[in-house]
Amino acid sequence: MKNKYRLSHSEIAIKARSIRKKIIEMNAHAGAGHTGTDLSEVDILATLYFHILNVDSERPDDPDRDRFILSKGHGAGGYYCTLAEAGFIEEELLQTYLQADSKLPGHPVRQKTAGVELNTGALGHGLPVAFGLALAAKKQNKSWKSYVLLGDGELGEGSNWEAAMAASHYKLDNLTAIIDRNTLQLADRTEKIMGLEPLADKWKAFGFEVHHADGNDPQSLLECFASLEVGNNRPKLIIARTTKGKGISFIEDKAAWHHRIPVGNEVFAAIKELE
């Protein structure tokens, strides 16, 4: 199974712009959401779904598909808009985001939404599960890979470090973790709440092959994915530097927009910046 799009970086950037527009419209319509979080991850998700992940919206349960887990489950809005852009769910469904018994609840639910692999939202769950998925592939001699997108704030959860230790111990070079390093968490800057740096050194010490990318630039992300070493028995980590709220000037890099939504003229101003 291959990714059916394999888009170039400039084509991915166009998709990302379309996803951002969907996020603004969807969150404004729902009257709730995590706008800053959603916008932060868009370019990473667009690069994954339109080039990297060997998944197919026509066969979302194909046993040979790559597995992707959004560990930062509060980024559900950005995830749903990407799944819609990639054909996993219908565009009209975005109008039901956060409504009663919607197929698009506030955090991803695998029983509800095509393409979602795990129910997330509670933090620190994605990497242990991705570790299990990668180990299952090795145990069964399967070639699919497992990917997980982590928030930087959620690295405060110790379960991540348990899984990191184990992924390295079991030599899982079929596991790629990506950190959405926007340096903001709910309350304030990550470095003020609970310092993460030197982040790369920590993961290296845990046995990971560590890479850096501009997480809001599909070209940088594609180059980074292409540089991952094959068959070296080491799990991969990409520290993707991002800007929370990326793409909308008045939302960018503001902790208050972690779970704010655009209202009134903000909606028009945001859409205008994307056109």
Add this chain to the structure above:
Amino acid sequence: MKAGLRETMVEVMTEEAEKGKNLVVMVSDSTSTSKIQPFQEKFPEKLVNVGIAEQNLIGAAAGMALGGMIPITANAAPFLIGRSNEQVKNDICYSNTNVKLVGLNPGFAYGPLGPTHHCIDDISIMRGFGNITIFAPQDPREVRALFHYLLSHEGPAYIRLDSLSCENLPGTSEIFKPGALTFHRGGRGDDSDLAIICLGTASHAGLAAAERLAAEGINAAVVGISSIRPIDRGALSAVMASCGRVLTVEEHSAHGGIGSLAAEVIAENGLSAILRRLAVPEGQFAPASPVPAIRKGYQLDSEGIVAATHAFLRETRKDD
């Protein structure tokens, strides 16, 4: 003939793996606790040890299940239920992954090691979670039947598995029927003086007590509960209504276990039955003592059940 419950579980895993079942046993350093060595020697590649890291154990098991395998986790019940509680809730229950969680040595099996190692809240906690089925097998025959059943049925399950070695009980079956009550002695509409309803292996003490009571002319029905969810509430209602007096016995807190379950069924069905619960009273930790001493303290051994029955019958004389 006596057999260990854990050893029996491992035998079934080995048989199923030999038949080609795509299972994987996952432990958190608990290779000795789970008695897994015979399986490990035959199928080293089907044993995953994640080290002392229960959160990762459970998350990883969910991942293995999503990757198409049948993971069975086996570690000490207090840490499975306590340390990885949110992983159990979200990764196993809410995500509805095909993981079989085995909680080893529950209740106060660790005796003098104390309340950090006692697990008297597992049934209560697991009953609070959605999706998952909950079992507490009573004897080696039922362990065998249960694990064969679990490995051929999709869906998350919690199994409370005692450390003991014991004989088979009269009422258990070679075929596991989820939801069914186990009728060890009476209880099917006969005129018993009371029903002793036991959780899992507490049925052994319950039955021994009933035999002593019978010698005194007291007719006690003994019913085992090994399938807590699902459970046949209709059958449970019928037993309790016909006996009129109900004594529940469990190595668990009185809150949220089968004592609570019996109370719910009595109240919801408007049954005319009086309930007494033998358990660790709500709000208490059990003392750090040898297991027989703790059981004696809460009247959970056969002598205690006999004494509690005498008191119960005195307080509720039917001919008054």
